[in-house]
Amino acid sequence: MKLSTKQKQFLKGLAHSLKPVVQLGANGLTEGVVAEIENALNHHELIKVKVPSDDREEKALIMDAIVRETNAAKLQVIGHTLVIYRPSEEKKIQLPK
Template structure:
């Protein structure tokens, strides 16, 4: 999904107060963690994921895999917190026009 800068800014504001719903630790990105991310995206549309990786390259690869597998759009990545958006059928978040 392609979002305009205005829409991304809006989603960043909406996500500001959110806490990470899914945390990826020492075991890395497993099928169970991916399923939890999918469930959270379906229910909330906008989520934060905390990726605890030892180096930047590993963290980057994990984030890319999450985005690819979930089909979500990356809103931002600050430190170890990845913010994702994937609209559900009910569309709980009304995005501004592009």
């Protein structure tokens, strides 16, 4: 999914006040966690996922896997928090052109 810079900035602004909806536990990225992220994306479209990992490479791999598995757009990473967006069928968020 390709988003323009204007659309990304708009979504980042909306995401600013959000709290992480999904937080990975000690088991890391499991099928259950991916399913929960899918449900959250279908319901909210724009979510934050908390990936607590001290290893930068491992954290980056996990975040890339989340984006790949969910077919979502990665908007930004701040510390341990990943912000992703995927439009649902109802199109709850109106993106600027």
